[in-house]
Amino acid sequence: MAPDPHPDESRPPTESGTLWAGRLDAEPAEALMAFTVSLPYDRLLAADDVAASHAHVRGLVRAGLLSEADGVAVAAALDVAGAELATGEFTFAPGDEDIHTAVERRVTELAGDAGARLHTARSRNDQVACDLRLFVKRELAAVASGVLSLQQVLAERAAEAGEARLPAYTHLQRAQPVLLAHHLLAHGWALARDVDRLLDARRRADVSPLGAGASAGTSLPIDPDATAADLGFAARFENSLDAVGDRDFVAESLFALALLGVHLSRLGEEIVWWASEEVAFLRLDDAWATGSSMMPQKKNPDVAELARARAGRLIGNLTGLLATLKGLPLAYNRDLQEDKEPLFDSLTQVRGALAALAGLLGTATFDEARMAAAADDPFLAATDLAEVLVSRGVPFRAAHERIAGVVRAALAGEGAFEDLAAAEVGPEALEILQPGGTLARRTSPGGGGPAAVAAQRERFAARLAADTARLTALDT
Ligand code: ARG
Numbered sequence: 001m002a003p004d005p006h007p008d009e010s011r012p013p014t015e016s017g018t019l020w021a022g023r024l025d026a027e028p029a030e031a032l033m034a035f036t037v038s039l040p041y042d043r044l045l046a047a048d049d050v051a052a053s054h055a056h057v058r059g060l061v062r063a064g065l066l067s068e069a070d071g072v073a074v075a076a077a078l079d080v081a082g083a084e085l086a087t088g089e090f091t092f093a094p095g096d097e098d099i100h101t102a103v104e105r106r107v108t109e110l111a112g113d114a115g116a117r118l119h120t121a122r123s124r125n126d127q128v129a130c131d132l133r134l135f136v137k138r139e140l141a142a143v144a145s146g147v148l149s150l151q152q153v154l155a156e157r158a159a160e161a162g163e164a165r166l167p168a169y170t171h172l173q174r175a176q177p178v179l180l181a182h183h184l185l186a187h188g189w190a191l192a193r194d195v196d197r198l199l200d201a202r203r204r205a206d207v208s209p210l211g212a213g214a215s216a217g218t219s220l221p222i223d224p225d226a227t228a229a230d231l232g233f234a235a236r237f238e239n240s241l242d243a244v245g246d247r248d249f250v251a252e253s254l255f256a257l258a259l260l261g262v263h264l265s266r267l268g269e270e271i272v273w274w275a276s277e278e279v280a281f282l283r284l285d286d287a288w289a290t291g292s293s294m295m296p297q298k299k300n301p302d303v304a305e306l307a308r309a310r311a312g313r314l315i316g317n318l319t320g321l322l323a324t325l326k327g328l329p330l331a332y333n334r335d336l337q338e339d340k341e342p343l344f345d346s347l348t349q350v351r352g353a354l355a356a357l358a359g360l361l362g363t364a365t366f367d368e369a370r371m372a373a374a375a376d377d378p379f380l381a382a383t384d385l386a387e388v389l390v391s392r393g394v395p396f397r398a399a400h401e402r403i404a405g406v407v408r409a410a411l412a413g414e415g416a417f418e419d420l421a422a423a424e425v426g427p428e429a430l431e432i433l434q435p436g437g438t439l440a441r442r443t444s445p446g447g448g449g450p451a452a453v454a455a456q457r458e459r460f461a462a463r464l465a466a467d468t469a470r471l472t473a474l475d476t
Helices: 030-036 039-062 067-089 100-116 124-160 181-206 224-230 240-245 248-275 302-325 334-363 368-375 378-392 396-411 417-425 428-432 437-441 450-472
Strands: 165-170 173-179
Touching: 030 124, 030 334, 030 368, 030 417, 039 100, 039 124, 039 224, 039 334, 067 100, 100 124, 124 181, 124 240, 124 334, 124 450, 165 181, 165 368, 173 181, 173 368, 181 248, 181 450, 240 378, 240 417, 248 334, 302 334, 368 378, 378 396, 378 417, 396 450, 417 428, 428 437, 437 450
Parallel strands: none
Antiparallel strands: 165 173
C-alpha cells in the first residue's frame, strides 16, 4: 500500500466518543442518545461480536490490510474485551451506542493505533447482521434442543400410559376412544414439525453478510468467502445491499417461535382443561401448581395458563417485526435495529415455556380410571358399530343412519344403548361395547388403537433419535 501522505491529520475524537465525531460539530443531544442506543439489549451479542471481529482481523491480516503484529495486538485486545464482557467487568462508556461501538472503543483503548484499524473494510451494518446471524444459529439450535427435551417427556409419558384410554374430542364433544399415548404423541408430532422448522430457519440464517460493508462492498482487497468459512457459515452473501438490509432470518425465526408457541399454547390449554375439576383427568404435582391468595382450597395450573398466554406475545413480536420491515427501502436503515428486542424476547419466552411445560408434564399424574370411564361412554362406540354394518356390505350412509336411530332411541328412553345396539347390529355389538372394546378394532395406520400406536411409538422414537442426531451434527 502507498504510505499516507498526512499520517497525523485525524481530528481528536469529541468527548462523547461517538464513531462519527469527525463529521458532526456538536455533541449528540442527550435525548438522541437515550432514544437511539441499543446497548441495553444488544449486549447479548457480545460474544458473537468478539468472535466476528476476530475473524475480521484474521481476514485483514491475510489481505495485508493489517500487519501481523497489529493483528496479534488487536486479537489480544479482543480477548481482553471478550473476557471483561463475559465476567461483567467491562466498563461501558457514555458514548457506547451499541455493543459494536463498545467493543471497538475498548479494543482501541487497549491496542492503540492497531485497534483503530479494526473497523477497516467493515461497517456496523454488515457487522450487526453477522453477529445476529451467529446468535440466531446458536439460539435456534438451543430452542430445538429444548423442544426435543419436551418431546422426550411426552414419549416417556406415552410409554408409561400403556393402554390407558380417554375420549378423543371434536368440538370438545366426546368423539371416539383413543389411547392416552396417542393423544400425547399428537402434541409430540406437532413439536417434531417445530424442530424441523427451527432447523430450516437456521439453515437460511447460515449465510455470512461480513464484507458487505455499509451497503456496497469495499475498495479494499478483502475475501468475504474466507471470513464466512472462518466463522463457520455455510456461505457468504451474494449481494451487499441484500446482505445488510435483509432480516428474513429474524422474521423466519420469529415465525418458527410463534408457531411453536401456538403449539405450546394448545398443550397448555389441554392441561388446563384436563386439570379442571369438571374433567379431572390430570392432577398437577404440587411443585408445579400454584395456590390462591384468598381461596384456601385452590390448586391452579398457572404454568399451563402462562404457556397458553405467551403465544400472544410471540405472535405480536412476529407481526411487529414484519410491520417494521414492510416498505423499508434498501439497504440498511436504523429501523432494522428494532429486530433485536422481539427476537430476544421470543427466544426467552419460548425457552421458559418449554422448560416449564416439560417439568409440569413430567410430574403430573393421570387419573386413568376417570379417563377410562369417559372413554367407555357407550355412545363413543357408535362409529365402530356403523363400521360393523359397513363390513357386512351396508353403505356407510345407511349404516350411519341406522346407528343414529339407535342413539336417538336410547336418548328417547326406549332402552339401554347396549341392548338397542345389539338388536340392530347383533352380538358383535356387545363385544365392541366392552370397556376398551372399540380400541382393539382401530387398526388403521396412524390411528388411536393399540396396534397402530405401538407402531407410532417406534416411529416417534426414531424421529426423536434422528432429530437429536441432526442437532448434534450442527456446528453450534
Ligand atoms: N445498533 C445498530 C443496529 O442494531 C448497529 C448498526 C448501526 N448502523 C448504523 N448505520 N447506524 O442496527
